[in-house]
Amino acid sequence: KQEVTQIPAALSVPEGENLVLNCSFTDSAIYNLQWFRQDPGKGLTSLLLIQSSQREQTSGRLNASLDKSSGRSTLYIAASQPGDSATYLCAVWEVADKLIFGTGTRLQVFP
């Protein structure tokens, strides 16, 4: 059974820092991997999708990498801002139509 774990569970950093969020999954036979952002009481917003044949994806200040063989992904956030404060969720597509979510990393960026 696929298990997705995220470290750290919570992170508090000053504005401007570069930071790395970690995600690990137990079964490397994944279809794709996706990172989401969740604001309190809100839905999930997709940040980056990495297809299983890819090693990384970039969008603005965000860069996500994928190492399927070791069951790991990282989300790199450059020059963090208070508006980045949210919970970040890693999720693997187990088959083409089923997402398994991680435990989440709650990020707070203070001015």
Add this chain to the structure above:
Amino acid sequence: EPEVTQTPSHQVTQMGQEVILRCVPISNHLYFYWYRQILGQKVEFLVSFYNNEISEKSEIFDDQFSVERPDGSNFTLKIRSTKLEDSAMYFCASLQGNTIYFGEGSWLTVV
């Protein structure tokens, strides 16, 4: 930006009552999902729906749960006899290609 809409945003119900949560997926999408998130826990897959039938369901999705697409636009989740442990945020999502969109969620409180 296309969006998935969910109603109600919040519902309080007595234990044992039936609840119907409604979703309007994005119109040209083919896959629909329900996920739930118990407070402080992971987002969990409940069910996927494709071509007017259930594609996959989790062990959580027992006989108390059902889904329907009654009129070609709405996608509903019914819980027949709610339990206290059904209290959670329920998210609807729809997928086209590699892009998944989540609604803002329906917060269900069972008392």
